[in-house]
Structures are given as C-alpha cells and as structure tokens.
Amino acid sequence: MNYWLMKSEPDVFSFGDLKNRPKKTEPWTGVRNYQARNFMRDDMKPGDLIFFYHSSCEIPGVAGIASVASAPYPDPTQFDKKSEYFDPKATKEVPRWFMVDVKFEADLKKLVSLAELKEKKELSKMRLLQPGNRLSILPVTQEEFDFIKKLGR
DNA sequence: GCCAACGTTGGC
DNA sequence: GCCAACGTTGGC
Numbered sequence: 001m002n003y004w005l006m007k008s009e010p011d012v013f014s015f016g017d018l019k020n021r022p023k024k025t026e027p028w029t030g031v032r033n034y035q036a037r038n039f040m041r042d043d044m045k046p047g048d049l050i051f052f053y054h055s056s057c058e059i060p061g062v063a064g065i066a067s068v069a070s071a072p073y074p075d076p077t078q079f080d081k082k083s084e085y086f087d088p089k090a091t092k093e094v095p096r097w098f099m100v101d102v103k104f105e106a107d108l109k110k111l112v113s114l115a116e117l118k119e120k121k122e123l124s125k126m127r128l129l130q131p132g133n134r135l136s137i138l139p140v141t142q143e144e145f146d147f148i149k150k151l152g153r
Numbered sequence: 154g155c156c157a158a159c160g161t162t163g164g165c
Numbered sequence: 166g167c168c169a170a171c172g173t174t175g176g177c
Contacts, residue, residue, distance in 0.1 A: 007174095007175090009175095033160075034160090035160095055174085055175060055176085056174080056175055056176080057175095060175080060176070114176080131157090131158075132157070132158040132159065133158085133159095133175095134158070134159070134160085134173080134174045134175070135174095136174085
C-alpha cells in the first residue's frame with residue numbers, strides 16, 4: 001500500500017466537492033506533468049490512501065482523506081479537441097496521459113494547514129515541504145501519513 | 154501582484 | 166545535446 005498527496009485548487013474542485021459527488025468519486029483528469037503521470041500510471045494501486053490537498057487558496061493544507069478508486073487508464077480529455085487539456089500529440093493507440101479515479105474516504109476534524117506542517121520537525125523531510133516543489137501529485141511515507149492524520153483529529 | 158523554482162519548447 | 170525564452174505553479 002502506498003500513500004499520496006494530491007493537490008487541487010478548492011475554487012475549482014474541493015474536498016467537499018468530492019464528498020458531494022454521487023459516488024463520492026472523481027476522475028482525476030488534466031494532469032499534464034510527466035512525473036505526476038508516472039506516479040498515477042506506474043505506482044498507484046486501488047486502495048492507496050491519498051491526502052486531498054487544497055492549494056492556491058486562503059489556507060493551503062490537507063483537507064481530507066481520499067483513496068485510489070481505479071486502475072490507471074488513459075485520460076479522455078487528451079483526445080477531446082474542445083477540452084483545455086487536449087493534446088494533439090496523443091493518440092488512442094498511443095495515449096500520453098494516464099489517470100486514476102479518486103474517491104472520498106474520510107473527513108478530518110480540521111484542515112491541517114501548510115503552516116502547521118512546516119512547524120513539525122517530524123515532517124522536515126516531507127517532499128511537499130521541500131523548496132521549489134510544484135508537483136501536483138507526491139508520494140507520502142506511511143510515517144508522514146500517520147503523523148498528519150493525527151494532526152487532523 | 155510578485156517572484157522563485159523549474160518544466161517545456163524550439164532554434165541551433 | 167545545449168540553452169535561452171517562456172509558461173506554470175503556488176506560497177506569500
């Protein structure tokens with residue numbers, strides 16, 4: 001079992017939006033970064049747990065817990081000329097972008113803010129907190145996951 | 154709105 | 166293959 005952190009701008013799609021989906025599930029379309037794609041395509045397994053992270057907002061931080069709800073499959077938006085995520089170099093025979101479905105798993109009692117994460121010496125090595133990191137999908141260690149989960153209780 | 158970090162593109 | 170230019174991310 002692997003652990004992940006996935007960023008989303010809450011103005012666009014929040015953890016609450018995920019919870020309110022009819023099946024509490026959302027296809028994670030639109031990732032157009034190779035490293036992030038590789039995490040989804042190569043390393044994610046159904047049942048892996050995810051921190052749903054709110055970015056580019058008033059209080060950035062971990063908003064809740066989700067899980068990987070599908071095997072990886074080609075992101076349909078890459079083939080859709082009308083989509084902002086359309087990729088003219090991708091074909092159905094050789095898709096370029098892969099994704100998974102993400103499902104609501106559990107609420108946290110409170111949002112664990114980025115500021116709070118930065119205060120914790122236990123998390124000093126966390127990838128999210130390394131300078132210059134902009135990846136929208138990041139691996140989280142089991143230790144980091146358990147620690148942050150407790151902060152949200 | 155600013156800016157640092159860094160990925161991508163394209164000319165050579 | 167190099168590297169400058171450019172675009173994007175995301176915290177502040």
